[in-house]
Amino acid sequence: MYQEILKQLNFGTLEIEKLVNKITTHKYNPFYYHGALPQFYLWVLYLSGLLLFAYYIPTVDNAYLSKNLVNAWTSVDYITKTLPFGAIFRGMHRYAGDAMVITIILHMIRVWFTDRYRQYRWVQWTSGILLFVLVLFIGQTGYYLVWDDRSLCLTRMTASALAFLPIIGQPLKHWFLNGDLISNLTMSNFLFIHIGLSFSLLSFLWIHYVRMTRPVLTPPPAINYILVALVLLVVFLYPINSGQMANLNHQPTSFDLDWFFLFPYWLMAKVSLLSYWLIMFLGVVALTIIPWFIRTKPVEAAEVVSNKCTGCSLCYRDCPWQAIEMVPAPANSRFKLLATVKPYRCTGCGVCVGACAFDAIDVPNLPDAQVLDQIKGLVSAS
Amino acid sequence: MSEKKKVLAFMCERSVEINETDLQNISDVGVIKFPCSGMIQPLMIEAALKAGACGVVVTGCQLGDCFYREGNKLIKERLLGERPPGLKKTVDRRRVLGLWLSKLQKSRFIDDTKEFTNFVTSLK
Numbered sequence: 001m002y003q004e005i006l007k008q009l010n011f012g013t014l015e016i017e018k019l020v021n022k023i024t025t026h027k028y029n030p031f032y033y034h035g036a037l038p039q040f041y042l043w044v045l046y047l048s049g050l051l052l053f054a055y056y057i058p059t060v061d062n063a064y065l066s067k068n069l070v071n072a073w074t075s076v077d078y079i080t081k082t083l084p085f086g087a088i089f090r091g092m093h094r095y096a097g098d099a100m101v102i103t104i105i106l107h108m109i110r111v112w113f114t115d116r117y118r119q120y121r122w123v124q125w126t127s128g129i130l131l132f133v134l135v136l137f138i139g140q141t142g143y144y145l146v147w148d149d150r151s152l153c154l155t156r157m158t159a160s161a162l163a164f165l166p167i168i169g170q171p172l173k174h175w176f177l178n179g180d181l182i183s184n185l186t187m188s189n190f191l192f193i194h195i196g197l198s199f200s201l202l203s204f205l206w207i208h209y210v211r212m213t214r215p216v217l218t219p220p221p222a223i224n225y226i227l228v229a230l231v232l233l234v235v236f237l238y239p240i241n242s243g244q245m246a247n248l249n250h251q252p253t254s255f256d257l258d259w260f261f262l263f264p265y266w267l268m269a270k271v272s273l274l275s276y277w278l279i280m281f282l283g284v285v286a287l288t289i290i291p292w293f294i295r296t297k298p299v300e301a302a303e304v305v306s307n308k309c310t311g312c313s314l315c316y317r318d319c320p321w322q323a324i325e326m327v328p329a330p331a332n333s334r335f336k337l338l339a340t341v342k343p344y345r346c347t348g349c350g351v352c353v354g355a356c357a358f359d360a361i362d363v364p365n366l367p368d369a370q371v372l373d374q375i376k377g378l379v380s381a382s
Numbered sequence: 383m384s385e386k387k388k389v390l391a392f393m394c395e396r397s398v399e400i401n402e403t404d405l406q407n408i409s410d411v412g413v414i415k416f417p418c419s420g421m422i423q424p425l426m427i428e429a430a431l432k433a434g435a436c437g438v439v440v441t442g443c444q445l446g447d448c449f450y451r452e453g454n455k456l457i458k459e460r461l462l463g464e465r466p467p468g469l470k471k472t473v474d475r476r477r478v479l480g481l482w483l484s485k486l487q488k489s490r491f492i493d494d495t496k497e498f499t500n501f502v503t504s505l506k
Contacts, residue, residue, distance in 0.1 A: 018444075018487075
């Protein structure tokens, strides 16, 4: 049943991609760069964020309302209204974040529909979920930084949600606010979380990519221009405005919701904190363990015929899964190196067989000899 | 069924799906399925031509969309001589056809294979 639905979904994606191929050719089909799209938006975010960082002042100080009041909100206001192109960079930073979430979800849907997330791909799937949660959290901290009444409301909601957790709750809240109350230290902590976690994304991305040879990290320039143009279009159509400056003595109760990042807060407002944490936690756990629920035949890993292997490392270079390692050959060998297969990474695709000019590597369910027999059988049948 | 096949099609099992009726439609073609087109060795193509086949059709998935990431790209580069191991110089390049088709493009596979069969059998 599930397999049948999945097959139809797979056909659907193929149909859409075939249509797009007619317009763009396969070289410029954005679906074939689905993983590189969020990665590209990450670079856009880093660059636009760098500029915003140069002018941003992480304080909440509004104890006095003189003309020279300087705090997070006024610095963002300065960026938006006075700094040349500031509003554009702020808008790009905001909408590229939204675009990153959209492209991540597209990426996730595509790997699900095409069944490319389980078995030997579990490392990518699990690290991908971790990355997605991180991206959401980083995006939310970005909303705190603006320091308008929405930021204040979000900060208070987060603090109370963290404090609700047993045992680690109070320390977490203390870490989050960098003290017991919202203060200037809170803002510098938010800035640190926002930027520090953004760079920690890179190390998780490394885990995301580590089992892949030649991961597709960048779409072709033509697609990149369109991706930036799309963001700029939205920036001009829907300019960003801050709300009112946060006032710690007030309690804002409603705000505009950015559905891509702030949907957890919508949930938090609807249900009790206990159910909120349960839904969040179980949701992440459920997504993480999906790959182990679908039973399939285990992969039969490729096997090296050690007396034929010449150590030329062609299979090592071509394997798309980093599953082949060249090790020093045994002492009695005529060659320097010997290919070895890491069975836990092998997908049984046989690319290494195609790369071998010496018949020295075999996939157990279809050995070379069997293929040659089939060839002879078909061609010279009487 | 014990008829001599003139053309062999080496196919990725995730690209075009061929059933019995299609096979009768293209009776000159013998099909061998691989888990991925990247598994096809240039040696196998040489062996097929040496054994007496008139031509070989290599069918992989739509370029850009390999289930195993880049198998179709690799075999394409090998056939074009851009990546070792390649075909021997003595192999008649007219007798090898590469088709990169998704599961939905069966009719195109059958048309192109028929045309190719007619072409290679008219050689010599």
